[in-house]
Amino acid sequence: QKEVEQNSGPLSVPEGAIASLNCTYSDRVSQSFFWYRQYSGKSPELIMSIYSNGDKEDGRFTAQLNKASQYVSLLIRDSQPSDSATYLCAVLNYGGSQGNLIFGKGTKLSVKP
Amino acid sequence: SAVISQKPSRDICQRGTSLTIQCQVDSQVTMMFWYRQQPGQSLTLIATANQGSEATYESGFVIDKFPISRPNLTFSTLTVSNMSPEDSSIYLCSVVSRSGANVLTFGAGSRLTVL
Numbered sequence: 001q002k003e004v005e006q007n008s009g010p011l012s013v014p015e016g017a018i019a020s021l022n023c024t025y026s027d028r029v030s031q032s033f034f035w036y037r038q039y040s041g042k043s044p045e046l047i048m049s050i051y052s053n054g055d056k057e058d059g060r061f062t063a064q065l066n067k068a069s070q071y072v073s074l075l076i077r078d079s080q081p082s083d084s085a086t087y088l089c090a091v092l093n094y095g096g097s098q099g100n101l102i103f104g105k106g107t108k109l110s111v112k113p
Numbered sequence: 114s115a116v117i118s119q120k121p122s123r124d125i126c127q128r129g130t131s132l133t134i135q136c137q138v139d140s141q142v143t144m145m146f147w148y149r150q151q152p153g154q155s156l157t158l159i160a161t162a163n164q165g166s167e168a169t170y171e172s173g174f175v176i177d178k179f180p181i182s183r184p185n186l187t188f189s190t191l192t193v194s195n196m197s198p199e200d201s202s203i204y205l206c207s208v209v210s211r212s213g214a215n216v217l218t219f220g221a222g223s224r225l226t227v228l
Contacts, residue, residue: 004155032214032215034215034216042221043205043219043220043221043222044156044205044217044219045219046210046216046217046218049215049216088155088156090156092215093158097144097161097169098144098209098214098215099144099146099161099207099208099209099215099217100146100158100161100171101156101158101215101217102155103155103156103157104155105153105154105155106155
């Protein structure tokens with residue numbers, strides 16, 4: 001059974017701090033990794049995708065991938081109250097169809113003003 | 114990204130009944146995906162809807178329970194049949210985004226409550 005694990009949280013950080021969200025996955029051959037943000041009552045929206053080991057930066061967001069450790073993380077710098085949401089880690093199901101993603105249960109982030 | 118319209122947005126259903134969820138996309142797409150998000154659980158892929166062929170179901174999901182139609186390249190329906198309270202969930206339609214391979218765009222979801 002392929003799995004994606006996340007700490008459910010809630011993770012609480014003060015405004016302006018760095019929020020660090022972590023994810024591990026079980027399928028060693030996975031190649032594509034995604035972070036989605038889901039506000040309460042809304043559908044998930046893509047934050048970042050990462051395919052190679054190392055860091056990928058986009059504005060205040062940095063995704064980090066370590067395939068040897070089967071570990072993906074998302075750093076949010078200068079956290080804002082508007083970043084308060086559930087963050088879902090997703091891994092492309094290797095051998096499955098395009099769009100077949102395995103999601104973690106999500107980490108709930110709360111940014112306090 | 115594609116714009117996806119889903120309806121109904123929410124519904125309350127009686128045990129034993131069936132409900133059909135509709136998904137309309139503003140552009141032609143080869144594959145459409147139906148996901149389920151149960152309370153406190155992760156999103157789980159139910160099936161991939163292909164135009165012109167039978168849907169492909171993931172392990173644990175069967176056509177009799179979740180029949181899917183895909184009459185054209187912009188529209189799909191998912192039916193939840195013979196519902197029980199365990200089917201209370203959010204059902205999401207999604208398509209691969211034009212912004213990148215394997216990046217999904219989701220519809221707003223259909224929140225079903227089965228009494």
